[in-house]
Amino acid sequence: MTRAVPAHRLGSAVVEVRTAGGPLADTEVAVEMRRHAFGFGNIGFELLDHANGVGMPGDDELARLWLDAFDLAILPFYWADFEPEEGRPRTARLRRAAEWFAAHDVRLKGHPLVWHTLAPEWLRGRPLEGVAERVAARVRREVGGFADVIGTWDLVNEAVIAPTFDNGDNAITPLAAELGGPGLIAYAAEHARAANPGVALHLNDFDLSHRYEELVERVLELGVPVAGIGLQTHMHQGYRGEERALEAADRFARFGIPLHFTETTLLSGDLMPEAIVDLNDYVRDDWRSTPEGEERQASELEVHYRTLFGHPAVASITYWGLADRGAWLGAPAGLVRLDGTAKPGYSVLRDLIRGEWWTPPTTLRTDHAGRVEVAGVKGRYRLTAPRVEQSFDLA
Numbered sequence: 001m002t003r004a005v006p007a008h009r010l011g012s013a014v015v016e017v018r019t020a021g022g023p024l025a026d027t028e029v030a031v032e033m034r035r036h037a038f039g040f041g042n043i044g045f046e047l048l049d050h051a052n053g054v055g056m057p058g059d060d061e062l063a064r065l066w067l068d069a070f071d072l073a074i075l076p077f078y079w080a081d082f083e084p085e086e087g088r089p090r091t092a093r094l095r096r097a098a099e100w101f102a103a104h105d106v107r108l109k110g111h112p113l114v115w116h117t118l119a120p121e122w123l124r125g126r127p128l129e130g131v132a133e134r135v136a137a138r139v140r141r142e143v144g145g146f147a148d149v150i151g152t153w154d155l156v157n158e159a160v161i162a163p164t165f166d167n168g169d170n171a172i173t174p175l176a177a178e179l180g181g182p183g184l185i186a187y188a189a190e191h192a193r194a195a196n197p198g199v200a201l202h203l204n205d206f207d208l209s210h211r212y213e214e215l216v217e218r219v220l221e222l223g224v225p226v227a228g229i230g231l232q233t234h235m236h237q238g239y240r241g242e243e244r245a246l247e248a249a250d251r252f253a254r255f256g257i258p259l260h261f262t263e264t265t266l267l268s269g270d271l272m273p274e275a276i277v278d279l280n281d282y283v284r285d286d287w288r289s290t291p292e293g294e295e296r297q298a299s300e301l302e303v304h305y306r307t308l309f310g311h312p313a314v315a316s317i318t319y320w321g322l323a324d325r326g327a328w329l330g331a332p333a334g335l336v337r338l339d340g341t342a343k344p345g346y347s348v349l350r351d352l353i354r355g356e357w358w359t360p361p362t363t364l365r366t367d368h369a370g371r372v373e374v375a376g377v378k379g380r381y382r383l384t385a386p387r388v389e390q391s392f393d394l395a
Contacts, residue, residue, distance in 0.1 A: 005357055005377055008312045009038065011394035012375040019387050023370025029385040032361040035105060037378035037395060038309065039260070039316025040353045041072030044101055044108075046322055048076075051100035052093055058340045065335075065342060066322055069350040073101045074262075074318060075150070077110045077142060078118040086122045091145065098149040105380075108150045112157035112204065113139050114188050116165045116172040123171035128178055131171045136191040144195030152200040154230060154262075155192065156185045160207040160215055167278070182218035189224045204230030204262055208248050216255055228315065229255065232263040236272040236279055236331055239300040242307045249311045258315035261308055265320045268297040268343055269332035279329060289324060289332035289343065298344035305352055319349070 017024040044051075047066060050059040075094055076082075083089040098108055114135060123134060143153060156162065162176035162184065176184045185203070192199050203219070205212050208231055219226060229252050233240070245261075252259055268289040276282045308314045321327045324334040335346035359376030366372045366385075374381065378394050 003306070003356075006310045006312075009309065009357070009378055010376065011037075011378040012373065013392060013394050014371050014373050015383060015390075015392050017366050017370045017372060017383065017385060017388055017390070024366055024385055024388060025368050025370050027366050027370075027385055028363055029366060029372060029383050029388070030361065030363055031372075031374055031381055031383050033359040033376060033379055034382050034391070035071045035107075035380040036353070036357070037380075037393070038314075039072040039107065039318070040070050040349075041074060041109075041262075041316055041318035042066060042070040042322050043318070043320055044073035044075050044097060044106075046326060047100075048093065048097045051097040061340060062323060062336065065346065067104055067106070069346065069353055070319075070322075071105070072107045072109065072316060072318065074109050074111045075101075077112065078115065079138065080118040080120045083120055083138075086120070089141070095146065095149070098146060102149050107152075109152040109154065109202070110142065110146065110150045112154035113142060113192065114155065114172060114184065115157035116162045116170050116176065117158070117168070119170040119172045124169060126171060128175055131175050132187070135172075135175065135188065139188050139191040140195040143192045143199055147196040147199070151196070151198065152202065152227070153192065154204040155188050155201045156181070156203070158205050158207070159185055159203065160205050160211050180218075181215050182222055182224075185215075185219050186222045186224050193225075200227035201225065202228035202230050202260060204232065204260075206232040206234070206263075208232075208252075213251065216252075216257075220255070226255075226257055228258050228260045230260045230262040233261050234263055234265045234279065234320065234328075236265060236267060236282075236329065236333070237274050237276065238271045239266060239304070242303055245304065245307050246311065249308065249313055253311075253313035259311075259313050260316045260318070261314060262316075262318045263320045264304070264317055265328070265331070265333040266297050266300050266304070266345070267331055267333050268293040268345065272331070282329065284330065287330050287332055289337055293332065294343045294345065298348045301345045302348050302352070305349065309352075309357065 049055045050063055159181040162181050165173045272282050308317050321334045323336040324332050324338050327333045336342055364372045382391050
């Protein structure tokens with residue numbers, strides 16, 4: 001089905017076209033959209049090896065599929081994996097990946113700077129003061145070291161439960177218990193901004209209850225400049241429905257901060273039983289995509305994305321994985337099958353993102369003062385004419 005682009009996603013601008021000799025008057029110019037203002041994201045985890053030149057067969061096609069649909073990549077900075085030995089971070093691998101995505105005009109977000117899960121083992125057993133010092137150093141190192149390619153970060157992941165987390169010993173939970181979730185966020189934000197004053201810091205949580213709202217309120221009271229509120233939407237147990245998505249968006253919109261629906265998954269196979277509380281507890285070796293599941297996934301993806309793109313407070317949607325290969329929990333949650341072919345859900349998203357919600361290329365003519373009015377979907381555009389190439393934004 002085809003509908004009108006929501007009015008709040010449209011913009012216009014008067015662009016002055018100039019050469020070294022002055023305004024380019026009464027001349028045809030070509031205008032093409034290059035990227036959405038809205039963030040259509042996916043994880044970049046699957047393309048790390050490809051970006052580092054050591055990919056597997058089929059990675060070229062996977063990269064093509066990724067770039068044909070998405071323009072926001074999430075890169076993995078899980079501390080335990082990034083720095084398995086103290087003082088030996090795997091910086092080079094992620095820097096090459098960040099530069100590869102940036103060269104393809106993809107925006108980047110680092111995920112996450114602080115998280116009780118996947119905190120490094122070598123941090124355990126240290127006094128709180130020592131843990132706090134290492135957290136500060138970690139935050140400063142990554143935010144400052146990647147400032148030229150990554151300007152947005154998930155600051156403290158899942159801070160609602162961080163102070164009380166009891167499903168595994170780690171060094172971050174005692175620090176969160178001492179400072180409180182909001183206090184830990186404020187502490188990490190202080191050091192992130194010291195490393196890069198212009199950094200955009202996001203919160204991110206799966207707990208979308210009043211507890212998360214209370215945490216946001218307290219963080220803002222502490223003066224933390226929150227640039228985005230992340231709402232995780234893993235739906236391994238079934239699509240939650242349009243009403244629940246809108247209810248969450250409406251509740252968190254009251255903060256006046258852009259909402260980012262992160263970690264979105266919809267299955268194309270059997271659903272996880274509803275009785276499972278912690279998704280990590282579900283283990284299955286034969287979890288596969290099915291024709292019926294793929295049609296269901298495609299339908300649900302269309303509803304979910306239309307619903308959120310239509311809400312003015314939502315700034316991005318990030319799907320959590322392009323392919324079934326390597327998908328979280330081994331679930332058939334990807335948009336590409338194990339054999340490397342695209343599922344119907346991929347086509348649905350690509351046709352929305354780069355079709356229905358995309359301004360087609362056009363040719364316009366400048367006026368006597370070299371000006372041209374451009375209207376379309378908000379985003380980054382490129383204008384070309386004889387001896388001229390310039391970029392501009394519709395906002």
